[in-house]
Amino acid sequence: MSDETVRFELPQSEIPHQWYNIQADLPRPLPPVLHPGTKQPIGPDDLAPLFPMALIMQEVSRDRYIDIPEEVREIYKLWRPTPLLRARRLEKALDTPAHIYYKYEGVSPSGSHKLNTATPQAYYNKEEGITGLTTETGAGQWGTALSQACNFFGMDCFVYMVKISYQQKPYRRAIMQAFGADVTPSPSDKTQAGRMILERDPNSTGSLGIAISEAVEAAATSGGKYKYALGSVLNHVLTHQTVIGQECLKQMELAGEYPDVVVGPIGGGSNFAGIGLPFLHQNLTAGKQTRLVGVEPAACPSLTRGKYAYDFGDTAGMTPLVKMYTLGHDFVPAPLHAGGLRYHGMASIICEMYDQGLMEATAIPQLETFQAAITFARSEGIIPAPEAAHGIAAAIREAQAAKEAGEKRVVLFNLCGHGHFDMSAYDAYFAGELTDYEYPQEEIERAMAALPQV
Numbered sequence: 001m002s003d004e005t006v007r008f009e010l011p012q013s014e015i016p017h018q019w020y021n022i023q024a025d026l027p028r029p030l031p032p033v034l035h036p037g038t039k040q041p042i043g044p045d046d047l048a049p050l051f052p053m054a055l056i057m058q059e060v061s062r063d064r065y066i067d068i069p070e071e072v073r074e075i076y077k078l079w080r081p082t083p084l085l086r087a088r089r090l091e092k093a094l095d096t097p098a099h100i101y102y103k104y105e106g107v108s109p110s111g112s113h114k115l116n117t118a119t120p121q122a123y124y125n126k127e128e129g130i131t132g133l134t135t136e137t138g139a140g141q142w143g144t145a146l147s148q149a150c151n152f153f154g155m156d157c158f159v160y161m162v163k164i165s166y167q168q169k170p171y172r173r174a175i176m177q178a179f180g181a182d183v184t185p186s187p188s189d190k191t192q193a194g195r196m197i198l199e200r201d202p203n204s205t206g207s208l209g210i211a212i213s214e215a216v217e218a219a220a221t222s223g224g225k226y227k228y229a230l231g232s233v234l235n236h237v238l239t240h241q242t243v244i245g246q247e248c249l250k251q252m253e254l255a256g257e258y259p260d261v262v263v264g265p266i267g268g269g270s271n272f273a274g275i276g277l278p279f280l281h282q283n284l285t286a287g288k289q290t291r292l293v294g295v296e297p298a299a300c301p302s303l304t305r306g307k308y309a310y311d312f313g314d315t316a317g318m319t320p321l322v323k324m325y326t327l328g329h330d331f332v333p334a335p336l337h338a339g340g341l342r343y344h345g346m347a348s349i350i351c352e353m354y355d356q357g358l359m360e361a362t363a364i365p366q367l368e369t370f371q372a373a374i375t376f377a378r379s380e381g382i383i384p385a386p387e388a389a390h391g392i393a394a395a396i397r398e399a400q401a402a403k404e405a406g407e408k409r410v411v412l413f414n415l416c417g418h419g420h421f422d423m424s425a426y427d428a429y430f431a432g433e434l435t436d437y438e439y440p441q442e443e444i445e446r447a448m449a450a451l452p453q454v
């Protein structure tokens with residue numbers, strides 16, 4: 001028996017005191033966000049009906065570091081620092097010379113990385129006198145995290161949950177209710193956006209884009225009582241997630257290694273940015289050359305097959321126009337079992353990183369993803385969220401490439417959530433009901449023709 005270390009833990013005192021803001025270091029700044037009506041760049045005041053000023057200022061900040069409030073760090077202590085593990089058993093199963101590490105965010109009370117941003121978002125809203133938050137949720141991870149965060153700060157939480165998930169995942173709804181949230185299946189008749197969709201298609205099973213329209217409308221028409229919270233995509237959300245990568249830098253040091261490649265799944269881009277941005281900072285300022293690889297599903301290939309253009313963030317066209325790699329705001333996802341990766345667009349920060357050649361992207365089909373999840377579970381003992389399994393599949397590809405090259409490469413991936421609430425997806429996989437689905441080129445071309453003219 002050897003006494004090889006597999007777990008690299010940091011003491012509570014090593015929870016970061018600041019978030020890292022990539023906007024300070026991007027070689028080319030982010031393109032402006034445009035008003036949907038005037039098509040002119042928007043300012044902080046345009047966002048004020050939806051977000052508290054503290055978060056709006058973070059959204060546009062060029063400061064390299066942003067202090068984490070003590071109240072937020074207090075709550076982070078419930079699960080942070082999260083462990084870094086060396087997947088030695090997976091390495092053996094793959095018979096690879098690669099060293100594979102993973103950061104495990106599934107230890108958070110919500111089971112994913114989402115609570116890293118839900119907590120500060122609730123905090124800043126509370127500070128500015130807001131009594132409740134509205135939001136959307138697809139797979140349910142974000143709704144769960146925001147329900148918990150609102151509960152910690154004594155706030156109301158209104159969750160518009162994509163109807164198909166609401167029906168397929170009754171326990172997700174019950175978790176949110178346990179934390180006091182009000183959960184509505186979307187599209188609903190509570191909002192104008194929802195009623196419009198239902199009029200056109202009474203059997204609509206919903207989409208993230210539709211649920212966003214409903215949640216935004218509910219906040220905007222609340223007379224200032226409630227604001228809106230988004231679980232990914234926005235700059236401040238990605239910034240909050242950098243606690244992940246900052247801890248990782250220290251933990252890799254404990255392990256005495258440095259990653260050649262950092263991998264993570266990308267839906268809106270937040271967990272990947274969370275682990276990747278602190279390493280990108282090292283690439284940009286300390287001469288490191290770590291490859292960053294974002295992984296999307298072949299069924300929702302925003303970066304690898306979408307167009308870099310101005311588009312709406314929601315389906316009804318209520319949000320500002322953001323330049324992003326998009327599949328079109330009326331994108332209707334295939335019934336893919338990784339709900340968190342079914343968004344038509346992508347974070348502006350990720351899009352610029354990709355466009356500026358600071359990261360790579362790859363798309364992985366569904367069956368390879370679930371095979372990777374099972375390989376990982378059987379060696380490391382953790383059932384990953386289907387979203388996270390995309391990162392695992394790409395990490396396994398990297399480890400196999402290292403084997404073919406006969407090189408010891410260090411691979412780090414973000415295990416951004418566990419899959420305990422997603423067992424129906426595994427059930428479908430075991431029953432042989434899952435298939436691979438390539439997003440059709442005609443659909444992409446149709447949607448591109450419908451992009452707003454800017």
Ligand SMILES: *Cc1c(COP(=O)(O)O)cnc(C)c1O
Pocket residue numbers: 112113114141142231232233265266267268269270271272340341385387388416417418
């Ligand atoms: C929400 C979620 C995602 C996708 O969102 P990102 O912003 O790209 O991280 C991926 N994995 C898990 C576990 C999630 O909860």
